[in-house]
Amino acid sequence: MINLETQHFNINRILLLIIGIWPYQRSPLIELQLILFLGTLISFIVFQLTTFITSECTVELIYKVLSSALFFICLAIKYNSFWINADILRSALKQLEDIFNEIKDKNEIAIIKQYGKRAKHITIGILLVSMCCQLIFVLLYICPYVYYIMILNNSRSHSSSYITTEYFIDEEKYSYLITVHRHVACLIGLLAMVATGTMLITYLQHTCAMLKIACYRIKLAFDILRNTNLKNERRSCKDIIRAVNIHSNAIKLSNFLITNFEGSFFFLIAAGITCLSCNLLRIASFTDDIGQLILSLTFIIILYIYMFLSNYTAQEITDHNEYVFATVYNVHWYIAPIRIQKMILFLLQKGTKSFHLILGGIFVASMQSAASLLNTSISYFTVFYSTQHN
Template identity: 75%
Template sequence: MNIRVLLFRQTCVDSHREMICLVTQHFNINRILLLIIGLWPYQRSPLVEFQLIILYGTLMTFIVFQLTSFTTSECTLNLIYTVLSSAFFFICLAIKYNSFWINADILKSSLKQLQDVCNEITDKNEIAIIEKYGRKAKRITIALILLGVCYQFIFILLYIWPYIHHIMVLTNKSRSHASVHIMTEYFIDQEKYSYLIMLHRHAACCIGSLAMVATGTMLITYLQHTCAMFNIACYRIEQAIGISQKTSFKNEENSCKQIIRAVNIHCNAIKLSNFLISNFEGSFFCLIAAGMVCLCCNLLRVVSYTDNIGQLILSLNILIILYLYLFLSNYTAQKITDHNEYVFVTIYNVRWYMAPIRIQKMILFLLQRGNKSFHLILGGVFVASLQSAASLTSTSISYFTVLYSTRQD
């Protein structure tokens, strides 16, 4: 086992009090997924770097061999939409892969900061809150893994179905290897090397799908823990008001300390959320742009369906994947905003007006901070929320409508 992982686990060992170790308890599935594709930030040996180059190279070369179709075919609007509909989907997968590769140190630092916050949590009820959100993140991760496996199975079935059909009907006609739903140009005899081309295609799809699931669930799990931190802030405020109503100087001091601890963990939750998302700003901007192009092109392929059921199924799968990713990412960001607002709703609802004057002044200061909403900004320009997800969906359909009307003309 890697020495850094052992050291990371060692920070969770304390003989005097119960502690939370994020890697072994809450990020274990995410760690396995990222290890498979070489993106776990705590294990970056030369062998892992070589693994990264091979996997990322496989994904990138498949994108290149799709774009080379323009060099050997007549460039028409139909060809452009057909090639870009799949090429930009794999570009989205490559962006996700690359974002975690170049931001490995950022991810490592984020995990360390999150672990430091968890190390300060000693209350059993607060630990229970962390574990509750950790279990929720694991359920989401497992569900997305199963969904990814299903879509991967559908993708493979699309390509092996002609072979299965050939065997089932027992026809004497030679089967064609050209039943291709993703246009590529390898500059070789595609009939002779069909199995190698198929291997490359499926390898790229497996790597890209795994990268999307692994990186997406890692971000969701991380942000779920920041939601837990907001929830702990609410718990500490409630505890502080409860303590303050027991009239004694010592209780008043303890109440002040609880409020200070609530403010600290609330600030840490905001800081950790912003730190991670802001460092992925460029990647998210490129991902949004590539995703919009991919959505528009695949919508065009769906409405232009003629008789190729395989292409229709492939485009529908890509649309479902992208819209699901759009919804989940914005839903998670919306949860961050909601949890932040719930902190101030808790402050309004507790009986703070019955607390000592000193506590009331601290509460009023917190209420003033609640006037400003907190949102995660994706790509430096996009406010992540469910409303924004609906807006992006509407925009993609609007762009598609314009392109479709142009094509009709």
């Protein structure tokens, strides 16, 4: 029996528990934790947007505020999507666990463990990258204080303007509290992006394992047919049926999860593309503010990594699905008994239609689409840049 929660999703479970959105064990205390964390993140976004109330609204100010506010909006969208889809996640994990608990073949279990281990490595890698990004964010705000105290021998507080905010209070007097709020919001947001993103990647890696098992069962079915007799033919038919079932379940589970996150992905794509364009514009308008340059580069790197990994994982689903039908085509199906040939021809007909994950109801997730998103962000940046200089 396979326990997904402890064997394959243990790191994801810890990350989601930290920010209060693990779909199980939703006690009142966890709900309070979630509200506080999400409230901190949303309040930081609000205090960035309130800048438009107290400052003169110029094109430069708009790009400056949106370049950071939209990034945190992306983080909030990811956080909120898992909160409102807790029932969907529970159902998806239950279905996946039920399918895996029916698997008894040691080679098939080894395939599941292989993809589970791969998902863990991806999760750890993304977590390390996010920790580096959080460290960069902290250093950007610490360095000015160190400069004033160590270099200029001046202990006065220094409020950095890398992220423009308006708290409607004396920001010089409460600079330390404002700094803490900024760092906590950033930490919560990055944890939310890592926890939710790696959870989806781990889930889809396990659907890839199911498709790999389908290939294994098809090959096993034809290995059995080498000794042609009625008993082997029945066993071969049974393996092909099992291959068809697990293939159908993999496709169904992938669509089930992605479809229920359709609205969240739509807003995430829109906010992410605009955020990339604004930060590219800030880099192109660079004068001598190294801190702002580093911050914009960090935002861009995080969004591009997220974009690449999400599309790469979806591309893997497509490739594994195509490999199932390539396996069907390459086996010696034409020398099999007529009954098995009919089953194989049915599979080949299904393989004529490619399978893709659709994000936001409009976007086909693939590596080609990732390149298209990159081109789109650059195109918007070009338009914004030309508008600013005209």
